Every structure is written in C-alpha cells, then in structure tokens.
Amino acid sequence: MKGAKVRMFESPEVTLNLSIKNCKFKIKRDDLLPDFMGGNKVRKNRFILSSLTSLPDVIITNGGAESNHARVCALMAARLGIKCHLVLHGEKDESDYLHGNKFFIESTNAEINYVNSDEIARTIEAIKRKCELQGLDVFVIPGGGHSLDGARAFIAAVDELEEEPDYIFFPSGTGATHAGLLAGVKKKNWKTQVVGISIARQAERGIPAIDELYAPLCAELNIQHRVEDIIFLEQFTFGGYAKYNAELIEFVRRVTSQTGVPFDPVYSGKALYGVTQLLEKAKIPASSKVLFWHTGGLLNLQSSKAI
Amino acid sequence: MKGAKVRMFESPEVTLNLSIKNCKFKIKRDDLLPDFMGGNKVRKNRFILSSLTSLPDVIITNGGAESNHARVCALMAARLGIKCHLVLHGEKDESDYLHGNKFFIESTNAEINYVNSDEIARTIEAIKRKCELQGLDVFVIPGGGHSLDGARAFIAAVDELEEEPDYIFFPSGTGATHAGLLAGVKKKNWKTQVVGISIARQAERGIPAIDELYAPLCAELNIQHRVEDIIFLEQFTFGGYAKYNAELIEFVRRVTSQTGVPFDPVYSGKALYGVTQLLEKAKIPASSKVLFWHTGGLLNLQSSKAI
Numbered sequence: 369m370k371g372a373k374v375r376m377f378e379s380p381e382v383t384l385n386l387s388i389k390n391c392k393f394k395i396k397r398d399d400l401l402p403d404f405m406g407g408n409k410v411r412k413n414r415f416i417l418s419s420l421t422s423l424p425d426v427i428i429t430n431g432g433a434e435s436n437h438a439r440v441c442a443l444m445a446a447r448l449g450i451k452c453h454l455v456l457h458g459e460k461d462e463s464d465y466l467h468g469n470k471f472f473i474e475s476t477n478a479e480i481n482y483v484n485s486d487e488i489a490r491t492i493e494a495i496k497r498k499c500e501l502q503g504l505d506v507f508v509i510p511g512g513g514h515s516l517d518g519a520r521a522f523i524a525a526v527d528e529l530e531e532e533p534d535y536i537f538f539p540s541g542t543g544a545t546h547a548g549l550l551a552g553v554k555k556k557n558w559k560t561q562v563v564g565i566s567i568a569r570q571a572e573r574g575i576p577a578i579d580e581l582y583a584p585l586c587a588e589l590n591i592q593h594r595v596e597d598i599i600f601l602e603q604f605t606f607g608g609y610a611k612y613n614a615e616l617i618e619f620v621r622r623v624t625s626q627t628g629v630p631f632d633p634v635y636s637g638k639a640l641y642g643v644t645q646l647l648e649k650a651k652i653p654a655s656s657k658v659l660f661w662h663t664g665g666l667l668n669l670q671s672s673k674a675i
Numbered sequence: 676m677k678g679a680k681v682r683m684f685e686s687p688e689v690t691l692n693l694s695i696k697n698c699k700f701k702i703k704r705d706d707l708l709p710d711f712m713g714g715n716k717v718r719k720n721r722f723i724l725s726s727l728t729s730l731p732d733v734i735i736t737n738g739g740a741e742s743n744h745a746r747v748c749a750l751m752a753a754r755l756g757i758k759c760h761l762v763l764h765g766e767k768d769e770s771d772y773l774h775g776n777k778f779f780i781e782s783t784n785a786e787i788n789y790v791n792s793d794e795i796a797r798t799i800e801a802i803k804r805k806c807e808l809q810g811l812d813v814f815v816i817p818g819g820g821h822s823l824d825g826a827r828a829f830i831a832a833v834d835e836l837e838e839e840p841d842y843i844f845f846p847s848g849t850g851a852t853h854a855g856l857l858a859g860v861k862k863k864n865w866k867t868q869v870v871g872i873s874i875a876r877q878a879e880r881g882i883p884a885i886d887e888l889y890a891p892l893c894a895e896l897n898i899q900h901r902v903e904d905i906i907f908l909e910q911f912t913f914g915g916y917a918k919y920n921a922e923l924i925e926f927v928r929r930v931t932s933q934t935g936v937p938f939d940p941v942y943s944g945k946a947l948y949g950v951t952q953l954l955e956k957a958k959i960p961a962s963s964k965v966l967f968w969h970t971g972g973l974l975n976l977q978s979s980k981a982i
Binding site for chain 2: 380385397400402403404405443444445446447448449464465466467468471472474475476477620621624625626627628629630631632633666669670672674
C-alpha cells in the first residue's frame, strides 16, 4: 500500500461544440477532477503523495498567494491528516472579503508563511530543518508540483484518453504537465502532436524547465529524447502570467457562450485562444482530431490583471 | 427523447472523517456534480430542462447578483444553444475584479437585467411577452429552481444513495431540495429523518414554501401527507442569508481542516454547524448513520457578510 489514501478518479472527456475549420474538438476536463476543487494540481499532487513509500508527517510546498497548487496541497494534507506548511509569495490579501483559493487555503490548518520570492528556498529549508529536529518525517513538494512524479501523473493521464488525437493542446506553465503529456504520448507510440501554449513564460525559460523533467522520463521509458519534440508556443502569453486584455476576455466569453464550459483568462481560456488562432490561420489541417486539455485552476481568477 | 441533452451524472458519496459522538458520517457531494461548476442547482436545472417535451428557444430565470442558480442556468443554456435571460436583484459589482459566479455568468451570452426585488416578476413577464411576440418558445424557470421538477430531481437523487441513513441533514433554502429529499425518502418507505437546517428563513416562511412542493408530490406518489414531517430548523441561520460570525468561520475552518472537504459559510458550512450542535447536545443517538448532503454553491462565497 502506497503512502496516500487519496482516491483516484478520472476526469470526463467530452466533445466541445466549437466549430473551427471542421476540426473535431474534444476536451479533457481536468477542471472537473472530482475532489479538492479540481484542476491539474489534483492529478499531480495525488500522484506525488501516492508514490511515496510512506506518508510523511509534514509536507512543505510553495506558490503564489492565490495558488491553485497550494489550495490542493492544503486540502489533501487535511484529508490525509498530515501537517502542511505553505510558503507563499505575492501580496497577502488583508480584506475581509471571502473569496477564491485564499478562503479554502485558510480554511485548512496549513501553516502559511508569506515571503518575498527571493526568500522561498531559505524559508522552506528553515521549516524543514525545524520539523526534522522535532523528529518529523518531512516531504517537500516542489512549487506547482514541478517534479518527476508530477509529470508521471500525466503519463498515466494519457492512458485515460479514448482514442489517439492528432493534436493535444493545453496551457503550459511550469512544465510537469507538458513533460508528462509528451512522454505519455511517446510511450504509446502515438503520432500525436503535443503542443503547449505558454500561459506565462518565454520559450527560453519554458523549454529547459520542461526538458528538465522530460529528459529523465525519456531515459526511464526508453524513449528517444529530442528537445525539438517539445513544442512550446510563446506568442499567446498576453504579456505574462495572469495578464489579459479586452480581446482575451471577449474570447473567453465567446467560447463559454458557445459551449457552456467555464474558461478563465489565466490558464485554459488563454491557451484555447492560442489554439483557435492557430486553427484559424490554417496551420493545422482541417478535420484533425484535436484534444484540448482543460487544466482547471478557475479559482485563481482574481489574480488576473488587465494589461 | 426529452428536451435537454445534458448528461446525467451522479455525485460521489464518501465517508466524512468527522468523529462526533461515534456517528458514522457520510457526505453526498453535490458540490462535485461534474458540470456547470457543480452544486444542487445543476441537479435541479438539468432535471427541469430534461422534463420538458421539447427544448424551448429561451429560458428566463431570476436570482441574486451572485446567484449559483443563475450561473448554472446561463452555462446550461449556452451548452444547449438556447437563449437565457437573467433577472438579477441585488447590487451589480462594477469592479474590474474577475471573480465568482459573476465572471462565469457574464462569460455566457445570457442577457442580464439588474432590477430591484419588487420588479422581478414584472420584468420576467415583460421579457416573456417580448420573446413570445417574436414567435419564440419561452420557458420560465422559477428562481432557485423552486418547482416540482426541481424537487423531483431530489426524489431521483435519493435513489443514488448506497444505503438507508438514519438521518439526512442538508442546507435548506428555498424548498425544492427539501421537498424532494423528503418525498424521495418517503417513496422508498425509509425511516430516515430528513432534517433541513435553514440557512436563511424562519420556519414561518420556510415550511410553507417547502410544503407548496411537498404536498403535490405526496399526492402524486401516493404518500401520506403530513406537514409535521417537514423538519426545518431555524436556529442556525446566523441572522439570515449569507450572514456569518467569527464562530461560524472558525467552525468552517475546523471541519475543512479535519476532512479536506471545502465548506462555505453560506450553505453547507452553516448547515453542518447546526448538525454538529445537534449531535453534541446529544439530541441524536450515538452510532446513528448520518448523511450530510453537501449542496455546493461555493462560488457564492463573496456575498457573505459578517454580522
């Protein structure tokens, strides 16, 4: 029996009623992963904790003040009855207003440390040392679940797909989702193009972060490793993480109006914008089987900033 | 084939790790109903629309400015490709801040009319008349899904339960959930006590609203109708809809910390507070099988008001 007793659920795969260039559009709705309020961070963290040989006493992780990853870790630790320390950067919202991830993070007994970005590593180290001196078994989850096990969660996720798509598109952030999907597709010997739409980073920073996980996964799975296989499109970031303009919001509204599926301008709405741009510019053959992976994170809406 | 092509999903039933007086606590997580962002309004509205002999061209409904019901109707109409008019009361948030139900309601092409409470009925009537003059088939969904079909959704929901509980507790609001659960239990000849914890109304107003639906359901199902069977506890409202105090927030945090399940102070957290009070005061026999019905609506957090 592995460490965590967190039930594994699949997410629904449904047809998306979006007609662009006759593509058959399907959507993998990780936003609906049923527990811990959904999203790809649920998939990653339950895999990470389930892969441990025994459950630690304490987990420590980091993220932004409104982090989806932090919310999932805090709720998961609560369920498992273990302690959670969160090292959060960015502004602490001091208002009484109850909202978003903040409310649910603070609803758990996770201990929260707000720090500047340059103090994250040092703070994690200090908490770790202190816990270990108390004889506690500590496990540090990298921010965003950016780890080999986080990526392996998406190798497993590819097995949930009903058929081989021609393209998988998704919001590409810190890299574990991207590395895992790509390795998962290669492992199945599929010809699927795995295309990450960057939601924040430029390729110069984004690709090495993906390859840091993809390269060892290739070695492990006996897959030929080629950095060129990492397709990471940087032209749809709208200036950076959680930034948006009126055109993006207008787009998000249009696709929700057409589909009844909630999209946000931070992750999946931004990435889908990129996908439709590519499709409209005919860079993708008509009648392709397109799968869009909705990675959730809708509770992080309020960190969006107009540009 | 009935009107709506909205897939029916069940919600998970899980054990809640809350130990109070040795009760075996289970929770029915309608917050995780996988589509339209979950909650009991999904269950009601998909039942309401599926019960129509043909899909209307237009639905009209009403609710508060941050209404979960309005969000579900707007997304569902978008999925079905039909027009949705929302008549919303309460303050329109004019900030640029992207959050909660408002963002997702506005993400659809629902037409929104903000009005004062005393103008709701007249506004609905005017929209209806205008649409009908255009030759459109119009269906008005009562606010909150408060209708016989809304209640029937919960008669069907009782069939999803794994076993007969001794008690079903749940947040009781406008009445359809309550009427449906009670009728569902009676239909199965269960001895289950169906106990609604009022999240807003006093019994004087709450019970007649439930009975307005319960009485005709009893006639339809050939169940003996007794108003006394409606158990609606008014002592845990914290002063009214969405109102809370520090003790309630503290409680919500404690249960989330113990269970990893998100609760809010508007609906399920408030109701669960009432349940634990009852259990702690030993008004419920130890070792009872208790089912708590989590009705979702977590995106409405931001209308909460401290008292």
